[in-house]
Every structure is written in structure tokens, then in C-alpha cells.
Amino acid sequence: MGSERRELMKALGARLRGLRAEAGLTGAALAERAGVGQPTVSKVENGRMVPSADVLDRLSDALGLDGSTAREVCDLLVAVMAASETAKASSEALDGATLDEAVRSARLVRSFQCVVLPAMLQSAEYARHVFDSAPHTTPEVVGRAVAARVERQSLLYEPGRESVFVLTEGVLRTWPGSPALMLAQLDRLMAVESLRTVRLGVIPWRRPVPVMPRHGFTLCDSRAVVVETFRGEQVVDDSAEVAAYEETFSRFAGAAVFGPEVRELLLQVMAEFRDLETSATR
Known part of the structure; x- marks a missing residue:
């Protein structure tokens, strides 16, 4: 996971945790109001899980956020997803x-x-076709990803x-x-x-x-x-x-x-x- 994405996930989680505290709700109470699992609330607040747009909307509604605050947390989620897409372009994510x-x-x-x-x-050539089918790849990125995959197979x-x-x-x-x-x-x-x-x-x-x-x-x-x-x-x-x-x-x-x-x-x-x-x- 890229460091930028990890930090953004933590920022989103910390903001939601602070808003929950301001609302005087426990994690279990927020989960019940939002109709999601309590582990989901915990993982999102601790930066271990990226919520879907639907889950974030439910949490925002359950917290009673005003329009500007709801847009703020939504923008944080958009930033997390943008960082995720950037990371996927790297050979590490590709593999x-x-x-x-x-x-x-x-x-x-x-x-x-x-x-x-x-x-x-996967053989090296099979893996090459797998990586070639991914969007936004280059021959250099595919080559590094194939090499990393073949190296990992030594675990067998x-x-x-x-x-x-x-x-x-x-x-x-x-x-x-x-x-x-x-x-x-x-x-x-x-x-x-x-x-x-x-x-x-x-x-x-x-x-x-x-x-x-x-x-x-x-x-x-x-x-x-x-x-x-x-x-x-x-x-x-x-x-x-x-x-x-x-x-x-x-x-x-x-x-x-x-x-x-x-x-x-x-x-x-x-x-x-x-x-x-x-x-x-x-």
C-alpha cells in the first residue's frame, strides 16, 4: 500500500472518529444507526479499510453532518481513491x-x-499476458512485475x-x-x-x-x-x-x-x- 494512500486513509478515519466523539456516540451506536457492522466502523476509523461511497454516506447521515462537513469527508474519500489509482500504476501494485x-x-x-x-x-510468459491486459502499463513496468512474480514462486x-x-x-x-x-x-x-x-x-x-x-x-x-x-x-x-x-x-x-x-x-x-x-x- 502506498504511503500517501495510507496517510489519507488515516486522515479520513481520524476525522470520522472525531466527528463521532463530537456526536457523543460509541462505535457500536454509530454502526447501528448507519446499518453497518461495528467492525467496519472500527476499521475505517483506524485507517485499515476504505469505505465505499454508500457506507460513507450512511455514516455521514448517522452522524447528522451538515453539507460542508459531509463534503469534507467525501473529498477525503475521493483523495484516498485517487491515491489508490496512482499506486496501481506502479509495478509493485501491478504484481x-x-x-x-x-x-x-x-x-x-x-x-x-x-x-x-x-x-x-504462472509461467513468466503467462504472467506477462496477465500484466499486459492491465490498464496504464508500460513494457518496463510489466517486465519488473513479471520478475517479481517469478521470484515470489520460490516460496513453493x-x-x-x-x-x-x-x-x-x-x-x-x-x-x-x-x-x-x-x-x-x-x-x-x-x-x-x-x-x-x-x-x-x-x-x-x-x-x-x-x-x-x-x-x-x-x-x-x-x-x-x-x-x-x-x-x-x-x-x-x-x-x-x-x-x-x-x-x-x-x-x-x-x-x-x-x-x-x-x-x-x-x-x-x-x-x-x-x-x-x-x-x-x-
Whole structure:
């Protein structure tokens, strides 16, 4: 997270905390009036969470702010979001600094993906296509982001760590670039799957999914989950939310195949990409 954005989040939180004190309300009372969770109020006031425009409007209404004060806190939120957009243009943000920090500190990483391969499993060329699709990038920024992503993958080989990946079969068949790129990528998956520190599972298309997947997510131990969206990554550390994602991951893992079955599936998909490559060269 950029230092400018962090300071702006703290300023917004401190201003709201001061306004709540002036109104003579506890955090719980403000949360009840605004119709939001008390942890949300706490995280916003402590600069740990950026409220949505809707949540900020609710808090402003619950505090009874006049027009000028409401515009003041709204302007602070706009400044936070502007700083966020600036940070996203950097290679650190492009590579997912939020996810990187959370993964590096975890001993057990569990990741579910339904469209794109997990960052820890991407080949350099696959990652390059992922970063090239992001807005406002340059070849230099993409190059640094790819290098950082490849370096992070060394965590897969560290003793004492465990990584569990569950993918839908659609991930293996959603491909950028060329069939040759995917053949190299699938070959990497075969190699990683053989590691003692890694478990790779795939939910075959012939099996129904236990829950309709809406987005990818990564659990870091049992203390946080990184939720991936089109606009970036969000770290959630609320214990109830983390527990819900753990239960969902278990259901996806229960529908997946592992070991010899997943290797057989990978070889089958590789054969189909070889057919595509042969057809493209004719």
C-alpha cells in the first residue's frame, strides 16, 4: 500500500472518529444507526479499510453532518481513491503487493481460481499476458512485475510451507497467447504438482461445482483471505468471513481430483493444445 494512500486513509478515519466523539456516540451506536457492522466502523476509523461511497454516506447521515462537513469527508474519500489509482500504476501494485505480503507471512496457503491461474503457478510468459491486459502499463513496468512474480514462486519450495491450489477445468482452457505458451504452462503445472509442499486439484467439467464461483481468493493460514476483484485485491481478516471462505474452499476441494487423476487430466488438456498447435501451423 502506498504511503500517501495510507496517510489519507488515516486522515479520513481520524476525522470520522472525531466527528463521532463530537456526536457523543460509541462505535457500536454509530454502526447501528448507519446499518453497518461495528467492525467496519472500527476499521475505517483506524485507517485499515476504505469505505465505499454508500457506507460513507450512511455514516455521514448517522452522524447528522451538515453539507460542508459531509463534503469534507467525501473529498477525503475521493483523495484516498485517487491515491489508490496512482499506486496501481506502479509495478509493485501491478504484481499484487497485497497478496504478496500476505502469502509471504503464511505457512499454509490455499487458493481457489475459476478463470486465471494462481499467481504462484504462472509461467513468466503467462504472467506477462496477465500484466499486459492491465490498464496504464508500460513494457518496463510489466517486465519488473513479471520478475517479481517469478521470484515470489520460490516460496513453493521452502520446507515448512504448504500450498494447496484448486482450479476449475475452465482455468486450464482459458488461455492467452498461443497453444505453445499453454503447453509450457501446463508442463510447469505438472512439475509443481510433484512437489511435496504442493497439492494441486482440478474440478473437472464433468463434475458439478458445489458453489457457483464468483471470484478467486487466497486463504493465508486461518487469519486472512485475499479476495480478488477487477479493481484489485482486498484483504479480509474478519474471523467470520475467513471461516466462511475456509468452508467454501473445503467444498471446492472436495469436488476436485488430485494426484494421478489430476495428472491424467493435465496430460489430456496438453494433448488437445498440441492438436491446436498443429492445426495453427498447417
